[in-house]
Amino acid sequence: MGRQPCCDKIGLKRGPWTIEEDHKLMNFILNNGIHCWRNVPKLAGLLRCGKSCRLRWINYLRPDLKRGAFSENEEDQIIQLHACLGNRWSKIASHFPGRTDNEIKNHWNTRIKKRLKLLGLDPVTHKPIDVKENAEKKFQTIVESTSENLIESSTETEEKQSELELTSNKETTKVLQGYEMLWSGMDVEQWLNLDMNVSNISSPSSMSLESLNHSSGESSTQQEKPLQQWVDSVDSILLWDDFNHYQEEFFF
């Protein structure tokens, strides 16, 4: 026989987490660490499956999370990494301490994709979108709209097509120059070579109070009190906005 199942889904709570549930999970993990997600909900007194607890911890409750908007520099780095790694969000996230794969994935899908499209780049291939094809489409539209007005001469329409292609070629060159500038500013290869090291350092699923204390270089007894204060202070989501203050004081 194999392992026992992680959870039977009957009677388990789903949907958004309550503050009380967050408290329970945080208290449990900070006091006991994470050894087996399957046991976490049972031992923490939660009616959730282990998978859900893991996700909540990694994406929201982890003390080392960096919250707030992505900077333009971070976005540029994500774009570069995505060009090399594709949709391997966890790999990409490992280059951004305090950011989660889910966060980066969401940011990519909602903002960066649009930004790239505006730059005339395909978000999947990172190559310029075929502007000639676009020009032809535009041309087709013009032809269709002008076909109703047959008075216009065909030579005039051809001139329009040449004009469109010329314009789109200029746009492409501009975009490519910008993209080249972006890439030349960073040593991606060297960055990617650090991949393994970075991944080893930031392993959010295998942390404990003990490891947090060790990483800060202070004894656990010195840490316990403020840590508990921190846990107790999380009474609403809004309080997380002030988290950086606690982070500096307790963990790093």
Next chain:
DNA sequence: AATGAGATCAACCGCGTGTTT
């Protein structure tokens, strides 16, 4: 002020891989 569209993001789902029995 009401409403609809678009944007955002937390959470779920299903699958692949590695681990345990």
Next chain:
DNA sequence: AAAACACGCGGTTGATCTCAT
């Protein structure tokens, strides 16, 4: 060796928020 499972990952969904009309 094979079955059964946990874990982690990427894709997707849907609730909520924001903004324009």
